[in-house]
Every structure is written in structure tokens, then in C-alpha cells.
Amino acid sequence: MKRPLTEQYSFLRRALLALVISAVLLPVAALAQTHALFNINSTTQAPFPSDRFTVADGAQNTGLRVALPFPNCVTNPSDCADVVLLNQLDGFNPQPRLSIPFDGAIDPNSVSSNSVFLVQLPSGFALGREFEDDDLRGFRANVVGINQVVWDPASLTLFAESDQHLAQDSSYLLIVTTGVHDAVGNPIAPSRAFRDLNDGGTHDRQLRAYTRALEHLLDNGRLHRIAPGLDKKNIAAASLFTTESVTSTLESIRDQVTAAAAPAVSFNLGTGGEKTVFAVNTVTGLTWNVQALTVGPLIPQNLNGNLAALQVFPGAVGTMAFGKFTSTQWKTADVFIPQVATRNTVPPQGTEDLFFDLFIPSGPRPTNGWPVAIFGHGFGDSKQGAPFAVASTLAHNGIASISINVVGHGFGPNSTLTVSQGTTSVTFPEGGRGIDQDGNGKIAGTEGATTFFAGPLGDIGSRDALQETVADLMQLVRAIQGGIDADGDGLPDLDANRIYYAGQSFGGIYGTMFLGIEPDVRAGVPNVPGGSIIDIVRLSPTFQLLLTQALSVRVPVLLNAGPPLFFNDNSPLRNLAPVVNNVPGAIPIQTVEDTNRWLGQAGDPVPWAAFIRKSPLPGEQAKRVIVQFAKGDETVPNPTATALIRSGDLSDRATFFRNDLAFALDPKTTANPGGFGKNPHTFLTNIGGDANVAGVAVGAQIQIGVFFASDGTLTIDPDGPGPLFEVPINGPLPEALNFIP
Numbered sequence: 001m002k003r004p005l006t007e008q009y010s011f012l013r014r015a016l017l018a019l020v021i022s023a024v025l026l027p028v029a030a031l032a033q034t035h036a037l038f039n040i041n042s043t044t045q046a047p048f049p050s051d052r053f054t055v056a057d058g059a060q061n062t063g064l065r066v067a068l069p070f071p072n073c074v075t076n077p078s079d080c081a082d083v084v085l086l087n088q089l090d091g092f093n094p095q096p097r098l099s100i101p102f103d104g105a106i107d108p109n110s111v112s113s114n115s116v117f118l119v120q121l122p123s124g125f126a127l128g129r130e131f132e133d134d135d136l137r138g139f140r141a142n143v144v145g146i147n148q149v150v151w152d153p154a155s156l157t158l159f160a161e162s163d164q165h166l167a168q169d170s171s172y173l174l175i176v177t178t179g180v181h182d183a184v185g186n187p188i189a190p191s192r193a194f195r196d197l198n199d200g201g202t203h204d205r206q207l208r209a210y211t212r213a214l215e216h217l218l219d220n221g222r223l224h225r226i227a228p229g230l231d232k233k234n235i236a237a238a239s240l241f242t243t244e245s246v247t248s249t250l251e252s253i254r255d256q257v258t259a260a261a262a263p264a265v266s267f268n269l270g271t272g273g274e275k276t277v278f279a280v281n282t283v284t285g286l287t288w289n290v291q292a293l294t295v296g297p298l299i300p301q302n303l304n305g306n307l308a309a310l311q312v313f314p315g316a317v318g319t320m321a322f323g324k325f326t327s328t329q330w331k332t333a334d335v336f337i338p339q340v341a342t343r344n345t346v347p348p349q350g351t352e353d354l355f356f357d358l359f360i361p362s363g364p365r366p367t368n369g370w371p372v373a374i375f376g377h378g379f380g381d382s383k384q385g386a387p388f389a390v391a392s393t394l395a396h397n398g399i400a401s402i403s404i405n406v407v408g409h410g411f412g413p414n415s416t417l418t419v420s421q422g423t424t425s426v427t428f429p430e431g432g433r434g435i436d437q438d439g440n441g442k443i444a445g446t447e448g449a450t451t452f453f454a455g456p457l458g459d460i461g462s463r464d465a466l467q468e469t470v471a472d473l474m475q476l477v478r479a480i481q482g483g484i485d486a487d488g489d490g491l492p493d494l495d496a497n498r499i500y501y502a503g504q505s506f507g508g509i510y511g512t513m514f515l516g517i518e519p520d521v522r523a524g525v526p527n528v529p530g531g532s533i534i535d536i537v538r539l540s541p542t543f544q545l546l547l548t549q550a551l552s553v554r555v556p557v558l559l560n561a562g563p564p565l566f567f568n569d570n571s572p573l574r575n576l577a578p579v580v581n582n583v584p585g586a587i588p589i590q591t592v593e594d595t596n597r598w599l600g601q602a603g604d605p606v607p608w609a610a611f612i613r614k615s616p617l618p619g620e621q622a623k624r625v626i627v628q629f630a631k632g633d634e635t636v637p638n639p640t641a642t643a644l645i646r647s648g649d650l651s652d653r654a655t656f657f658r659n660d661l662a663f664a665l666d667p668k669t670t671a672n673p674g675g676f677g678k679n680p681h682t683f684l685t686n687i688g689g690d691a692n693v694a695g696v697a698v699g700a701q702i703q704i705g706v707f708f709a710s711d712g713t714l715t716i717d718p719d720g721p722g723p724l725f726e727v728p729i730n731g732p733l734p735e736a737l738n739f740i741p
Contacts, residue, residue, distance in 0.1 A: 033104060033182065033186070034102055034103060034104035034105065034106060034182035034183070034186075034188050034189070035102065035103050035104070035188060035189050035190065035191040035236070036100060036101070036102055036176050036180075036188055036189075036190060036191060036194070036236040036237035037101040037102060037103055037191055037237070038190070038191045038193040038194040038237055039193065040052045040193075040207070040210070040211070041207075043068065043069065044099070044101060044155075044157070045101055046101070046237070046239065047098070047099070047100050047101075047174055047176060047237050047238065047239035048098070048099045048239065049092035049093070049096055049098070049174075049239065049241040050210070050239040050240065050241055051064065051127055051171075051210055051213075051239075051240050051241050051242055052206070052207060052210045052239075053066065053067055053068050053069070054066055054067055054091075054127075054206065054242070055067045055206055056127075056205075056206065057090070057341065059341030059342075059343050059344060060090035060091075060245070060341050060342050060343060061090055061169050061245045061248060061342040061343055062090045062091045062169050062242050062243075062244070062245065062342075063126055063127075064090060064091060064127070064242055065087070065088075065089070065090055065341075066086050066087050066088075066089045066090070066091065066092070066244075067087055067206075068083050068086055068087055069083075070083050071083070075556070076555070076556065077555050078554040078555050078556075081457075082592075082595050082599075085339075085457070085460065085599055086595065086598065086599065088339040089244045089339075089598075089599075090169075090244055090245050090248075090341070090342045091168075091169065091241075091242040091243045091244035091245065092241045092242065092243055092244060092598070093243070093244070093594065093597060093598035093601065094165055094166040094167065094168055094243040094244065094246065094601060094607055095161065095162060095165050095166070095532070095597060095601075095606065095607075096161070096162055096166070096241070096243075096598075097159055097160075097161055097590070097591075097594040097597075098116070098146065098158075098159065098160050098161070098162065098174060099157055099158070099159050100116070100157065100158040100159075100160075100176055100237065101155070101156060101157045101158075102156045102157070102158070102188065103156065103191075104156065104182060104183070105153065105156065105182065105183035106151065106158065106180055106181065106182055106183060106188060107180075107181045107182065107183055107185060108149065108151035108158070108578035108579075108580055109577070109578060110179065110180050110181035110185075111146075111149050111151070111158060111160070111180055111578055112145075112146070112179075113145025113146050113147075113163060114145075114177075114179055115176075115177050115179030115180045116145075116146050116158075116160060116174075116175070116176050116177070116180065117143055117144060117145050117146065117174075117175055118143070118144040118145075118146075118162055118166070118172045118173065118174055118175070119141055119142070119143055119144075119172065119173045119175065119226055119227045120141075120142040120143075120144065120166070120167065120170055120171070120172055121170070121171040121172065121173060121217075121226065122139050123170070125171045126171075127206070127209040127210060127213050127240075139225065139226070141226060141227055141228060143227070144162050144163055144164045144166065144172075145162075145163040145164075146160040146161065146162060146163055147160065147161055147162075147163045147574050147575065148160060148161045148571070148572050148573070148574055148576075149572070149578035149579070150570070150571070150572065150578065150579045150580075150581055150587075150590070151578055151579070151580050151581065152581045152587050153580065153581070153582075154581070154587075155587065157587075158180075159587075159590065164646070164647075165606055165607055165610070165643070165646075165647040166243050167243065167610075167615075168243055168244065168245055168246040168247065168607065169242075169243065169244075169245050170242065170243050171240065171241070171242045171243075172240070172241055172242075172243070173217055173226070173227075173238060173239075173240055174238060174239045174240075174241065175227065175230070175235055175238055176188075176235065176236050176237040176238065177230075177234050177235055177236060178190075178234050178235070178236050179234075180236065187236075188236050189236060190235065190236045190237060191237070194236070194237055194238075197211060197214060197215055197218070198211060198215070210240065213240055214238060214239075214240055217238075217240065218232050218235065218238060219232075220232050244598075244601060245342040246601045246602055246604075246607045246608070247516075247517065247602070247608075247611070247617060248342035248343075248602075249330075249337060249342075249346050249467055249602050250467055250470055250471070250513070250517045250602070251517070251617065252344075252345050252346040253330055253346055253467075253471045253474070254474060254517055254518070254519075256328070256345070256346075256348070257328070257471065257474045257475055257478060258478075260328070260478070261482075262478045262479060262481055262482025262483075263325040263326055263327065263475055263478060263479045263482065264325060264326075264482070265323050265324070265325045265479050265482070265484050266323060266324055266325070267321055267322070267323045267486055269322055269323070269324060269355075269428035269429060270426045270427070270428045271427055271428060274426045274428075275488075276321065276322040276323070276419070276426060276428050277319060277320075277321040277322075277486045277487065277488075278319065278320050278321070278419055278421065279318065279319060280307075280310055280317050280318060280319065280320050280362075281315070282421050282422075283307060283320065283419055283420070283421055284420050284421060284422055285302075285304060285307075285418075285419070285420030285425070286302075286303040286304060286306055286307055286417070286418070286419055286420070287300050287301065287302060287303060287417070287418040287420070288300070288301045288303050288384050288415065288416075288417055288430060289301075289415060289416040289417070289418065289427070289430075290411045290412075290415050290432075291411050291412030291413070291414040291415045291432055291434075291443060292411055292412070292442060292443055292444075293412075293441060293442055293443065294412070294436050294441050294442070294443065295441065298414065298415065298416065303384060303388075305688075306384065306388040309388045309389050309391075309392065309687060310359070310388060310391055310392050311392060312392035312393055312396075312687060312698060313392045313393060313395070313396035315362055316361060316362060316392045316393075316395040316396040317359045317360070317361065317362065317391055317392055317395045318360055318361055318362030318363065318395075319358075319359070319360040319362075319486060319487065320357070320358070320359055320360075320419075321357075321358040321359075321360065321486040322355065322356070322357055322358070322417065322419075322428060323355070323356055323358060323484070323486070324353050324354060324355045324356065324429075324431065325353070325354055325356075325475070325476075325479045326351050326352070326353055326354075327351065327352050327353070327354040327471075327472050327475045328348050328350075328351055328471075328475065329348065329349050329350050329351060329352050329468065329471075330346055330347075330348055330349055330467075330468060330471055331349060331407070331464055331465070331467075331468040332349050333435075334457075335407065335408065335435075335437075335448055335449075335464060335465050335468075336457060336460065336464050337464040337467055337468065352433075353429075353431070354404050354405075354431065354472055354475070354476070355383075355404065355405070355429060355430060355431025356383070356402055356403060356404045356431075356476065357383045357384070357387055357388075357402065357403050358400065358401075358402045358484070358486060358493075359387075359391035359394075359395060359400060359401045359402075360395075360400050360486065360493055361395035361396075361398055361399070361400060362395070365491065365493065366398075366495065368495045368496075368497065368498075369491070369492045369493050369494045369495040369496070370398065370399070370400040370493060370494055370495060371398065371399050371400065371494075371495050371498035371499075371500065371708060371709070372399065372400040372401065372402055372480060372494040372495065372498070372499055372500070373394055373399050373400070373401045373402075373499075373500040373501065373502050373704075373708055374401075374402055374403070374473060374476060374477075374499065374500070374501045374502075374503075374521075375387045375390060375391075375394075375401050375402070375403045375501075375502050375503060375504075375507070376403070376406070376473075376501070376502070376503025376504070376506070376507025376508070376510060376511045376514075377403060377405075377406065377409070377503070377504065377506070377507050378503075378504045378505030378506045378507050379446060379449070379505060379506035380409075380445045380446050381409070381445075381504075381505075381506075382405050382406075382409050382410040382411075382432075382445075383403040383404060383405050383410065383431075384410070384417075384430070385685075386504050386507070386684075386685045387401060387403035389684075389685040389687055389697075390502070390684070390685065390701050390704070393698060393701035393702055393704075393705050394701070394704070394705050394708070396705065397702070397705030397706060397708065397709045398709055399500070399705055399708050399709060400493070400494055402476070402480075402494075404431070404472060404473070404476060405431055405432065405433045406433070406449060406465070406469045406506065406507075406510070407433055407448060407449055407465040407466075407468050407469050407472070408433055408434055408435070408437075408446055408447060408448030408449025408450065408465055409432075409433055409434060409445065409446060409448075409449060410430060410431060410432035410433050410434060411432040411434045411443050411445065412432045412434050412435075412436075412443040413429075413431075413432050413433070413434075414429075414432070415429070415430040415431075415432035416428060416429055416430050417429075417430045433448060434446075434447045434448050435447060435448040448465070449462055449465045450462040450465060460599055460600065461533055461534070461596060461599075461600055461603075462533055462600075462603060463533075463599065463600045463602055463603030463604075464603065465603075466509065466510045466513060466603035467513075467602060467603050469510045470510055470513050470514045470517060470518075473501075473510075473514050473518070474514070474517070474518055477499055477518060477520055477521065480494050480496055480499055481496040481499075481520070483496070498522060498711065499520060499521050499522065500521060500522060500523050500524060500708045500712075501514060501515060501518075501521050501523075501524040501525070502524065502525040502526075502527065502704050502708075503524075503525075503526055503527065503529075504527045504528060504682075504684055504685060505527070505528050505529070505635065505636060505681065505682075507526075507527070508526035508527050508528055508529030508530075508605075508627075508636075509526075509529050509530070509531065509533075509605045510605070511524060511526045511529065511605075512526050512529050512531075512605035512608050512609050512612070512644060512648075513603070513605055513608040515608075515612045515623055515625065516608035516609070516610075516611035516612050516617070517608070517611070517617070519619070519620045519621070521623065522623065522624070522711060522712060523623055523624040523625060523707065523708060523711065523712030524612070524623060524624075524625050524626075525625065525626045525627075525628060525703075525704045525707060526605075526625075526627055526628070526644075527628040527629075527684045527700070527704075528628065528629050528630060528633055528635070528636050528641070528681055528683075528684070529605055529627065529629070529636065529641065529644055530605070530629075530633075530636040530637070530640030530641040530643065530644055531604045531605040531606035531640055531643055531644055532596075532597045532600060532604045532606055532640070532643075533596075533600055533603070533604065534547075534593050534596040534597050534600065535593075535597070535637075535639070535640045535643070536635075536636055536637065536640050538569060538571070538593060539637040539639065539640065539737065540634060540635055540636065540637055541634050541739075542634060542635045543635075544565055545565070547565075547567060548565055548566050548567055550592075551566075551567050551589065551592070552566070554592070558585060558588055558589050558592065559585075560583065560584060560585030560586065560589065561583075567589055568583050568585075568586060568589075569586055569589040569590050569593060570582075570583040570586035570590075571586075571590055571593070573639055573735055573736060573737075574639060574735040575735050605644050606643050606644050606647045607647060609644045609645070609647040609648030609650065610647050610648050610649075612625055612648055612650075613625060613648060613649070613650065613653075614648055614649045623712075624707075624711075624712030624713070625648075625650065625653050625712075626653055626654075626655055626703065626704070626707055626715060627641075627644070627645055627648075627650050627653055627654045627655070628654075628655045628657070628684065628700060628703070628704075629641040629645075629654065629655075629656060629657070630656070630657040630658075630659050630680035630681065630683050631656065631657065631658050631659050631660050631680070631734060631738050632659050632660060632678070632679070632680060632737070632738040632739050632740050633659075633679065633680055633681050634678070634679040634681065634739055635679060635681035636681065637737050637739075638734045638735070638736065638737060638738050639734075639735050639736070639737070642733040642734060642735055645733060646733065651728065651729060651733060652728050653715075653728060654728050654729045654733075655700075655703065655715075655718070655725060655726070655727050655728065655729070656725065656726040656727075656728075656729040656730075657680060657683050657696065657700070657724065657725055658723065658724050658725070658726065659676060659678075659680035659683065659740070660738070660740060661723055661724055662676040662680070662692070662696065662724050663675075663676045663677075663678060663740055665692065666690065666692045666693070672690075674688075674689045674690035674693060675689070675690060675692070675693065676689075676692070676693055676696075678739070678740040683696055683697060683700060684697055684700045684701060685697060695719075696718070696719070696724060699718030699719055699725070700718050700725075702716070702718065703715070703716055703717075703718045703727075715727060
């Protein structure tokens with residue numbers, strides 16, 4: 001959360017006071033023997049990130065492109081593959097892992113946001129352009145502290161993350177002060193290279209521009225304007241870096257979708273051209289014929305339980321319709337969106353038929369059609385899962401709901417659905433989007449949604465699958481705006497001016513991105529979202545083995561521990577004391593995690609959360625939102641949910657399910673299989689548990705339904721005066737895992 005200006009100035013005054021006290025109390029003879037290193041031609045021997053490792057590129061939003069040096073590509077081919085991808089970006093990670101090397105030991109307990117911090121520079125700053133007085137007129141310092149500090153004695157390097165997610169396309173000055181002390185308590189000192197900062201007459205234009213920019217910024221007259229109260233004599237080292245563009249790909253795609261005609265929708269999907277629109281009270285059976293193999297028969301799955309789910313509020317859903325439209329695709333067959341310069345248009349790669357499930361409330365059609373909620377399913381689920389579990393409650397509140405399969409979900413494209421009505425049935429394509437990505441002849445439930453450990457592009461992970469899914473949802477919005485007429489009466493069934501979004505888990509993740517980019521969705525409810533993807537993977541017992549697999553296929557292999565996980569990254573959670581690393585191999589794993597986080601920003605809901613309400617993108621309006629999450633979530637752990645909430649300044653919109661209290665009230669045991677489990681991740685859709693569990697699920701769904709029915713103006717507490725929901729969350733955001741033992 002951005003500090004108020006008075007708090008930011010107080011922050012700088014405290015830092016300066018600490019420096020003055022240190023200087024007064026220590027005798028002159030006790031001068032530091034430890035220096036902050038400043039070899040700016042090395043990524044490991046000077047503060048990093050640094051715009052020293054960029055080149056000018058006018059095709060990028062930042063005017064820069066990353067230009068990291070390559071390691072030994074014979075011994076470290078995985079690191080080389082990472083650098084190839086990083087060098088396509090137009091800036092550094094907005095959630096940077098700062099590294100600061102020294103020539104001796106330091107006292108890690110002297111490292112805090114008072115001694116190491118970031119200052120955001122005025123917009124428009126660029127290498128090669130010096131500030132004029134007019135540039136600083138009215139400027140107020142945005143100071144960002146640090147968190148999750150690690151001191152590595154083996155490499156004499158300090159690592160820390162920025163305390164806030166930084167703004168995209170922005171320049172920051174990293175300041176390391178003499179408030180950092182050496183191992184015996186003396187202030188550290190600047191190196192000779194930093195004290196005598198100059199370009200040395202180099203012919204390297206980027207080095208010359210970088211050095212001159214630092215000199216310019218660290219001039220005391222200007223420094224006092226940028227960071228009030230700070231003096232150059234108290235600075236031991238500094239770096240200047242520019243953050244990457246996060247939104248450029250989806251902004252380009254949004255503009256293309258907006259300019260295109262609304263896609264035409266068809267409800268005649270039957271193999272004989274039959275219409276696939278059904279009155280719910282006439283449907284007697286539903287079967288999903290799953291393509292789980294590239295060759296071989298489809299595997300039928302009985303979905304009659306889904307029909308029962310539509311009766312949570314009996315008769316609320318009147319019509320169940322299955323349709324499709326043609327969607328432009330920006331991903332390749334390998335599920336990657338080709339990287340282009342961030343000022344350029346992202347080129348389409350083809351088209352794909354997208355299939356959707358639509359649930360229309362019973363009763364007379366409103367004058368403008370039914371308000372509609374797009375519902376996003378979770379990782380490993382499909383449109384045949386969670387969307388059925390929420391449709392009845394939404395319909396009970398007068399909200400139609402519509403869902404598509406996420407990229408890589410719904411098994412293979414030959415999957416079908418069979419709807420039975422007494423003695424007759426209709427079979428039609430289901431719209432599976434899974435592919436046999438690993439070539440083993442099988443199509444898993446998420447295959448094609450992530451390449452987390454698949455070859456040299458594995459670090460991109462699910463980034464582009466998530467971006468493509470958001471592009472598909474934007475086109476679904478256009479289809480709704482073009483007029484969806486399921487019953488064929490010539491009138492649109494859905495209100496094009498009242499489109500909302502709700503999504504569970506993975507659906508909350510890409511849903512946060514969708515809410516940040518799509519201008520024509522009025523309000524949204526991400527349920528149990530979090531980020532980054534790599535942080536979910538490394539913290540969640542559900543997914544940690546994915547990181548084991550990723551580390552096992554790197555060259556060199558980075559596994560550094562025994563079973564069951566075989567890795568230990570020794571990385572702290574927020575707001576804890578600095579960690580002194582004593583785990584061999586932990587720092588290279590932290591570096592891989594940081595690289596994954598950096599490469600994945602465009603598909604990370606944490607930066608996108610800021611664009612929902614706090615800082616809408618140009619031309620867009622702030623949206624009304626609720627974020628639902630649960631204490632002790634083992635699938636999307638609490639620190640990843642709170643990262644998203646903090647980024648978006650959404651604490652006041654956070655609904656917190658207290659599963660610790662629910663589990664104590666009605667625990668799931670062998671004797672009580674319907675009670676609350678230790679992992680509350682599916683609390684929104686768990687309508688099959690006992691009365692308490694189902695009551696929580698329906699209560700959370702009603703909160704969504706009432707929110708949308710009121711056009712985002714009314715937020716209710718799902719259990720009223722009961723203790724199981726906090727609306728909004730009471731007290732500080734939970735930064736611990738909070739797993740129930």
C-alpha cells in the first residue's frame with residue numbers, strides 16, 4: 001500500500017536520524033572495513049537490478065531493452081535459456097529481488113527499510129536526459145522499503161524484495177545507506193568506485209548514460225528534492241533501474257478485440273445440426289465423453305450430479321444452453337505468445353472455436369435481458385465443474401452465468417457432451433482445449449495450460465496461457481454485446497450493459513487480470529486468487545512437486561535436499577527477521593524463482609490487481625470488487641493472496657473465511673466425512689458437504705449474487721453476525737501460511 005506523503009517524509013527522516021546517530025556515537029578510529037561493492041560492469045559485484053544492463057530501444061514503452069550478459073552456456077545452458085527470454089523484456093521485475101554485494105561481512109539485523117530503500121523517480125525520467133527544475137516541481141517522493149531479507153555469508157551478498165509491488169514502466173533509485181553496519185557494528189562505507197563515480201571516458205554509450213544519470217541524481221541539490229533529508233555522504237551504494245511493461249500485450253490484444261466485429265454465436269452444435277438449448281426441467285441425464293488419449297475411445301463421465309447442483313435453489317435455472325463462437329488466438333500451437341516490442345501490435349496466430357455453457361434464470365426476461373456473470377473455473381477443473389455449482393445461486397439472484405474452458409483445460413478437443421431428455425439425446429462437441437504437450441499419448445486435465453518444467457521456455461510457465469484466456473474472455477464479452485439469443489425469439493437474452501465476473505482459484509487469478517484490462521465488466525469477485533504463480537507453487541503442498549520437477553531438469557540440476565521435496569530455497573515470508581542463509585544451493589534456487597517471477601509478470605495477478613481500482617489503465621474506470629479468501633488455504637497460500645490484496649489496496653474489499661474456526665466447529669474426520677477439511681480452498685463450491693459446509697458455500701455464493709444484483713453496491717456478510725466470515729477482514733493481512741496441523 002502506498003504510504004501517505006507525511007509518512008513517506010517521516011520514513012526518510014527516521015532513516016537520516018539513524019545515520020546521524022551512528023556517525024556521532026562511533027569513534028573516528030572505528031571506520032568501516034566493509035564496503036558496498038560497485039563494479040557496475042558486473043551483475044553480481046554491484047547493486048542489481050541496474051539499467052547498466054540495458055540497451056536503448058525506441059520500439060519499447062520504456063525506451064530500453066534488457067541486455068544481461070550470458071553465463072557459460074556449456075556448463076549452464078538453463079541459465080542461458082533464461083537470459084535469452086529476459087533480454088526480450090523492456091525492463092526489470094516490478095517485484096524485484098534486490099542484490100547488494102559487499103567485500104566483507106555485515107550485520108543483517110542492521111538491514112531495514114530505514115537503511116535500504118527505493119525512491120520512485122518522476123515520470124518521464126530516462127537515461128540520457130537530465131532533470132530540469134521544472135521536472136521536479138510538485139514532485140513528492142514515493143519511498144518503498146524492503147522485506148524478506150536474506151544475507152548470504154558465502155557470497156557476501158544481501159538479498160531483499162521490495163516491500164511493495166512497483167509501478168510498471170517506471171524508474172527507481174535503489175539507495176544503500178551507511179545505516180547498514182558491518183559485522184562488528186561499524187557503518188559500511190562506499191567503495192572508491194562509487195565515491196569517484198564517473199564514466200572513465202568510456203565509448204560505451206549505455207555505460208556513459210547510466211553513470212551520468214547516477215551522478216546527476218546523487219548530486220545533493222537534486223537528491224534533496226528527490227529524497228528529502230538524504231545526503232550523499234550517507235549513501236554507500238546505489239543503482240538506477242526501470243521496471244518492465246506488464247500490460248502491453250493484453251492492451252494490444254484488447255484494442256484489436258475492441259476494433260473487431262462482435263463474434264457470431266451458434267447454438268446448433270448437435271452432430272445433426274440439432275439445437276443445443278434445453279429447458280432444465282426436461283433434462284434427465286448429462287454425460288461428458290472425455291478425450292484423455294490422443295488415440296482411443298472417449299471415456300464417459302456421468303454428470304448427473306451437476307444437474308442436482310442446478311437445484312440448490314429449485315427451479316432457479318430455467319434454461320441450460322451450449323453454444324460456440326470463433327475466437328482469434330494470439331498463442332501459437334505451443335501455447336506461447338510471441339514476444340514483440342512493447343510499442344508494437346501483438347500479431348494474431350489464427351482462430352479457434354470456443355464453446356461455452358450458459359445458464360439462464362427462470363421467469364420472465366427483464367426488459368434489457370438478464371444481467372450476466374462470466375464465471376471462471378479453476379486449475380484442473382473445466383466448464384463442466386464449478387460453473388454448475390454456482391449457477392443456481394446466481395440465477396436465484398437474477399443473474400445468468402456463462403463459462404468457457406480455460407486454455408489447456410477440458411481434456412482433448414474431441415471431447416463431447418450428451419444431453420438426455422427421456423428417451424432422446426443429443427451429442428455435441430464439448431470444446432476441450434487440452435493438448436498432448438509432452439507427447440506421451442495422453443491429454444491430462446491441465447495439459448496445455450502450463451509449461452512450467454517443459455524445456456527452455458519453461459520459465460514462462462502459464463503466463464501466455466493465462467493471457468490467452470483473458471483474450472478469450474474479452475471476446476466473450478464482445479459476443480454478449482453482439483447479442484446472445486439462445487431461445488431464438490429475436491431478443492438478446494443477456495444484458496450487454498450489465499456484465500460481471502466471478503472466478504475460483506485459477507479463475508480468480510486470470511479473473512484479476514481480466515478485471516484489470518476489460519473496460520466493459522462492471523464488477524467482479526475473484527475467489528481464492530493469489531500470485532505470483534511461482535510463489536503459489538513453492539509454498540503450496542498441492543504444487544510443490546512441480547518445482548521439484550522444474551529444478552530437476554535444469555542443467556546443472558538444482559535439487560539441494562532430500563525427500564519428499566528435494567529442494568530447500570530457504571526463502572523467508574514477509575515481516576520476519578532477516579535470514580542468514582546456511583543452506584547450500586538455496587541462493588541459486590531463489591534466483592530461478594526470481595527469474596520466473598520476472599518473466600511471468602504479464603500473467604501475474606499481483607501487478608494486475610492495481611489496475612482494478614487503485615490505478616486503472618488509461619481510459620478505464622475503477623471497478624467494484626470483492627476478494628474472497630480463506631485462512632490456511634493450502635492450494636493458494638495466504639501470503640500469495642495477500643500479495644494480490646496489498647498490490648490492489650483491496651484490504652477493505654477482502655472477505656475472509658475463517659476456516660480455523662469452521663474446522664474447530666465441524667471437523668472433517670473418518671466418522672464425519674462431510675465436515676470442514678483442513679484445506680478450505682474450495683469453500684465456495686463445496687455444496688456437497690454437511691449442512692454447515694454447504695451453508696458456507698451457498699452463503700459465499702449469495703454474497704456474489706447480491707453484489708452483482710446490486711450492481712456492486714451491496715456487500716453482505718455471508719453468515720451475518722456469525723464468526724465464520726470477516727467482511728471486511730479484521731486486523732492485518734495474514735502473511736503466515738496458517739495451515740491447520
